[in-house]
Amino acid sequence: MKVRIHVSLKPGVLDPQGRAVHHALEGLGYDGVKDVRIGRQVEMDVADDTGDAALDEMCRRLLANTVIEDYRIEKVGVA
Amino acid sequence: MKSAVITFPGSNCDRDMAVALRQVSGRDPLRVWHGDADLPDGLDFIALPGGFSYGDYLRSGAMAANSPIMRSVAAAAARGVPVLGVCNGFQVLTEAGLLPGALMRNARQTFICRTVELRVENAESRFTRAYEPGETIRIPVAHHDGNYYADQTVLDRLEGEGRVAFRYLDNANGSQRDIAGILNEAGNVLGMMPHPERAVEEAHGGTDGRRLFEGALRELVG
Secondary structure (H helix, E strand, O other), rough: OEEEEEEEOOOOOOOOHHHHHHHHHHHHHOOOOOOOOOOOEEEHHHHHHOHHHHHHHHHHHHHHOOOEEEEEEEEEEEO | EEEEEEEEEOEOOHHHHHHHHHHHHHHOEEEEOOOOOOOOOOOOOEEEEEEEEHHHHOOOOHHHHOOHHHHHHHHHHHOOOOOEEOOHHHHOOOOOOOOOOOEEEOOOOOOOEEEEEEOOOOOOOOOOOOOOOOOEEEEEEEOOOOEEOHHHHHHHHOOOOOEEEEEEEEOOOOOOOHHHEEEEOOOOOOEEEHHHHHHOEEHHOEEOOOHHHHHOOOHHHH
């Protein structure tokens, strides 16, 4: 089973990288961009019987730092 | 006096830390590899050095925090053994949950490498008791991810319990409330981004870091 974990900074946590990219986009003339947040995507190929609880645990224990980050688990499909 | 320096793949300040401990204690610390399951018996002091453990993959300190030896370090910390984490060691301590908060990318996105001024906020912990309260000291920093973050509740609690050990006078990395180093609740775990082991002899350009080791090891050195 393919799984994508989307990790993003929590709302309210300053994202200097996103802000720098926002400025760069403005520099390219894209005035309509209101905000940029940069996250991380972790793609995993896991056993088909991997349960939601196990995926959630992997996120909380390692893949995301829940002090500063949120995560979203997306099941892409069974191989 | 029996101390240990833990080395992770990518640690690069472990030797400096070992030299500082030897200079102050007169004894060579034991060197412990991250993959070891157990710490040597009877340790009096544990140091997690700076560097880039696991190449800062995923997040700084995240992989190291889950390495086998950290379970033993957490158990030792719970027993009251003093644990000092410097720079990447601080990041490892937060990722391992031994200290609250997280170290994020520096606010200006740049690597900062220079000597900074710190104010000693708590001069009563075993790590800081050789300093004067409110004293300004000069210690080098070298990091990309030193921007301390915790939510307001945690920050208020740290302040209220006197657990902010050091604050930056000129906060270059964006840390909440200028925090450069914090203590755990019991006061036996200190994490800090500046490198005291790089300021223990005159050849380093300053010796303000030496007193941290002298204070921390006071009863242990015969």
